[in-house]
Amino acid sequence: MTQNVFIFGAGYSGKAIAAARPAGTAVSGTTRSPEKLESLRRAGIAPHLFDGTHLTSETAEALADTTHLVVSAAPGEGGDPVLAAAQETIGSAMPRLEWIGYLSTVGVYGDYQGAWVDETTECRPVSGRSRARVAAEAAWLALGAETGLPVAVLRLSGIYGPGRNAFVNLEQGTAKRLIKAGQVFNRIHVADIAGALWHLAGRGAGGAFNVTDDDPAPPQDVVAHAARLMGVAPPPEIPFETAQLSPMARSFYGENKRVSNAKLKAEGYQLRFSDYRAALGAMWADGSWRGAGDADARSPMRSD
Incomplete structure (x- = not known):
């Protein structure tokens, strides 16, 4: 059926x-x-x-x-x-x-x-x-x-993907490289x-x-990697303490953890994109990073 x-x-x-x-x-x-x-x-x-x-x-x-x-x-x-x-x-x-x-x-x-x-x-x-x-x-x-x-x-x-990623943020001029010592995120x-x-x-x-992916990483590293792939200069580094952020964006940085995906893998699932480098590289190579122009893909997300 x-x-x-x-x-x-x-x-x-x-x-x-x-x-x-x-x-x-x-x-x-x-x-x-x-x-x-x-x-x-x-x-x-x-x-x-x-x-x-x-x-x-x-x-x-x-x-x-x-x-x-x-x-x-x-x-x-x-x-x-x-x-x-x-x-x-x-x-x-x-x-x-x-x-x-x-x-x-x-x-x-x-x-x-x-x-x-x-x-x-x-x-x-x-x-x-x-x-x-x-x-x-x-x-x-x-x-x-x-x-x-x-x-x-x-x-x-x-969450990131076509239409919702560091490439889009760089193109739109909204990407930031916020520096907070020791801060990592999974994606x-x-x-x-x-x-x-x-x-x-x-x-x-x-x-x-x-x-979640295999690589909890500093958010500024994601922006810098995307900029390298695009062949553009990354935005300047901004100390987290002086950054202009919405309350929701700032709240993300109030949590710092490395999230394990071992249980999902033990269930037999193999990640298509193990980390942001693999995903950004694939999206840049095939041009899918822009997405299809759907408004849902342009919804707010973290600065990375």
């Missing part, structure tokens, strides 16, 4: 997941904005509007035939919007459902002052948005236990988010998985 995948929050990562679907798989997905419905259609996703509170009759009908549910919608002050709107439906009106994937963040670990963390490490989130993620993860895993469905929590590091190319998700879904895997 046909696999039917439903993605709540079919933005940048959701579209990459749809693009990497196995042959014969149908994909539906939601957006909050009517203006984005056409972009979902162009991505091969049957579009649905979701206002964050109620399911439409069309969405409920699609969910009734869904085999794999992917949640890429951030929790808000009131908790997880998908659980609030669809928990009863998931529990009683999705007879074909086999697997749930929840896209979370490595921000749930908080600050470990540069030490290594893995899925057994205590979550001690710093920001309100990360605390909400911890609660949402627990709620989805509890739903899985209640329904007997495998729920995989994919903890993503800094993940969006193709590996899609690849890991489909791999875990295919194995019916449940539990938490860090979906």
Whole structure:
């Protein structure tokens, strides 16, 4: 029978997941904005509007035939919007459902002052948005236990890929080389988010998985490497203490950790891009770094 995948929050990562679907798989997905419905259609996703509170009759009908549910919608002050709107439906009106994937963040670990963390490490989130993620993860895993469905929590590091990378930032003049002693970040190319998700879904895997690269590295190194590939001068170094940053950007630098992907690899997944050098080199060589011009690809991200 046909696999039917439903993605709540079919933005940048959701579209990459749809693009990497196995042959014969149908994909539906939601957006909050009517203006984005056409972009979902162009991505091969049957579009649905979701206002964050109620399911439409069309969405409920699609969910009734869904085999794999992917949640890429951030929790808000009131908790997880998908659980609030669809928990009863998931529990009683999705007879074909086999697997749930929840896209979370490595921000749930908080600050470990540069030490290594893995899925057994205590979550001690710093920001309100990360605390909400911890609660949402627990709620989805509890739903899985209640329904007997495998729920995989994919903890993503800094997302980049076509249209959303250091090359784009350099071209637009927004790239910065912020220097904070000892600071490192992990990253993940969006193709590996899609690849890991489909791999875990295919194995019916449940539990938490860090979906991250092999190389936690200083953010200024990524900008400098991209500049070398482009043949342009890198932006000047800026001490973190004097940098003009948004509160959200500054909060990223308040957390410092090295995130292990050993569990994901033990599950059998092989990264397409093991580090930023491999990914930037490939995108520069094939020209895919500019992306397709989709607004979702130009959404804000860290300065690297």
